[in-house]
Amino acid sequence: MIVDGPHFQATDEGELVFLLTDGDNSRRPTEHDILEPDEESPLRDNYYLRIPLEHRDSDRWRSEIAKYLAPLVLGATMGRLPWTLAAFPTGYELFLHKSPRPQGSAGSTLRRDFLLYGSTDVPFFSSPLEFVRHAEWLMRGAHRTPDRSRAPRCECKYCDVDGRNQKQSVISRELRARRARVLAQLGDGDADADSDADA
Structure with a gap:
């Protein structure tokens, strides 16, 4: 165990495990039906699909989150392991919202948005980053914060109450830069060339 x-x-196998959560199972999408993967039907056009932990999209989200989280919480002790989240925090769940695209939009008739509730x-x-x-x-x-009427002291784009109110593109750039610095400390000259697009 690297951190306990x-x-x-942080396990020796490269898994980050949450022991604390702000998750609540009642915080789920309410405006459309929630379907299980085996209930999906081409006749529906606006619904949420529950993404099981074992699903490849859940794996992708958890790996992408851990890729940028490990440098923040472990620094150079993260080593060269490919990190992933063992699971989302208790009370959290990933969904895929499928909804109609506006008239005249190019591509598929359904829009696909992954959302972590x-x-x-x-x-x-709405994204791992x-x-x-x-x-x-x-x-x-x-x-x-001591004042319960204020949001928590979290620096994500939604919770920040200390006046920074950064756009996600700025936060994402900072996360990529931090990861690159840690990889450089480890002597990894082949650090990822991530795009600056919001993710």
Whole structure:
């Protein structure tokens, strides 16, 4: 075990494990039906599909989050392991929202948006990189402001109450730069050339 609590674990196998959560199972999409993967039908055009933990899209999200989270919470001790989240924090769940595209849009008739639900402070996260700073806050103990009417002291784009109010593109750029610095410390000259697009 590389890290063993109190708020998270980092295993020798490259898994980050949340021991603290702000998740709530009641925080789920409510405006359309939620279907299980085996209930999906081409006759439906606006619904949420529950993504099981074992699904490849869940694997992709958890790996992408951990890719940027490990440098924040482990620094150079993350080594060269390919990190992943063992699971989302308790109370969190990934969904795929399929909805009609506006008339005249190019491509498929259905729009596909992955959304991570469960936080008591944020309606949902729409990309892995949106969740990284919130995940870091959980792994650092989820300290809140003394004033309960204010949002938590989290630096994700949704929770930040300290006046930074950064766009996700700026936060994503900072996360990529931090990861590149840690990889450079490890002597990895082949650091990822991630794009600057919001993700």
